[in-house]
Amino acid sequence: MQPAVEVRDLRVRYGAVDAVAGLDLSLADGETLALVGRNGAGKSTTLRVLAGVAPADGGSVHVLGLDLRADPVAVKRVVGYCPDVGGLVPRATPWEHLQLAARLRGLDDWHDRATDLLERFDLLAAAHRVTAGFSHGMGRRLSVVLAALHSPAVLLLDEPFDGVDPLGVEATLTLVRELQDAGSAVIVSTHLVELALQVCQGAVVLRGGRAVASSAGPIGSEAAGDVLDLRGAEGAERYRELLR
Numbered sequence: 001m002q003p004a005v006e007v008r009d010l011r012v013r014y015g016a017v018d019a020v021a022g023l024d025l026s027l028a029d030g031e032t033l034a035l036v037g038r039n040g041a042g043k044s045t046t047l048r049v050l051a052g053v054a055p056a057d058g059g060s061v062h063v064l065g066l067d068l069r070a071d072p073v074a075v076k077r078v079v080g081y082c083p084d085v086g087g088l089v090p091r092a093t094p095w096e097h098l099q100l101a102a103r104l105r106g107l108d109d110w111h112d113r114a115t116d117l118l119e120r121f122d123l124l125a126a127a128h129r130v131t132a133g134f135s136h137g138m139g140r141r142l143s144v145v146l147a148a149l150h151s152p153a154v155l156l157l158d159e160p161f162d163g164v165d166p167l168g169v170e171a172t173l174t175l176v177r178e179l180q181d182a183g184s185a186v187i188v189s190t191h192l193v194e195l196a197l198q199v200c201q202g203a204v205v206l207r208g209g210r211a212v213a214s215s216a217g218p219i220g221s222e223a224a225g226d227v228l229d230l231r232g233a234e235g236a237e238r239y240r241e242l243l244r
């Protein structure tokens, strides 16, 4: 069976910096992978390329068998992407963001889904308030809602837990589990390894744009580096060692 996401020898360079330096990843339908690593390790760059919003300098990305380079629009249609920063229009309300997202994706029956997501992410009362006045956590929660509106086959979440309260974190974890059960592949970039491993079957540790290790688990272990158990207190210590 073809993987939902297949990344081979991905390379992205910014001037003298190798942001991504030969990364391999593979996820099947229904699998969730955590991308972890220090600041500047290449997590966001990898997700930006997979979402089709930043170009790669080398390697290949296939999403549901679609070649990102050959057919970026088709790939964007099947992907839901929550960027690490930005993406929200300050003068637009959540409902207007959802309207736009639905129109861009040609969704007809989206009102019930949008209302349900806003409710679950505690944004219903703010549905018609401009996002300029939103707290950081509210903005993060809305970005997750927007990424998930069309129940994408591939969901990419960049730092979805950053500054989000425990109820928002739980809503995100529940959403990821639901999409997994429905067969979506999910990649979560985060610094919160322990949290991510609650929903992820695997984790890949990036450093200098390369995979230096992956967690023991059904996925991720084809990436380069040692295979380690990153769970629990001992796992956390192993992870800290990798970052030093």
Ligand SMILES: Nc1ncnc2c1ncn2[C@@H]1O[C@H](COP(=O)(O)OP(=O)(O)OP(=O)(O)O)[C@@H](O)[C@H]1O
Binding pocket: 014, 017, 018, 019, 037, 038, 039, 040, 041, 042, 043, 044, 045, 046, 084
């Ligand atoms: N637009 C850009 N222009 C120049 N350099 C960039 C750009 N985007 C990323 N980089 C560089 O690429 C490297 C990887 O950055 P990236 O944002 O992917 O890391 P990250 O793992 O997501 O970090 P963080 O945990 O801080 O979000 C860093 O050295 C960063 O400075």
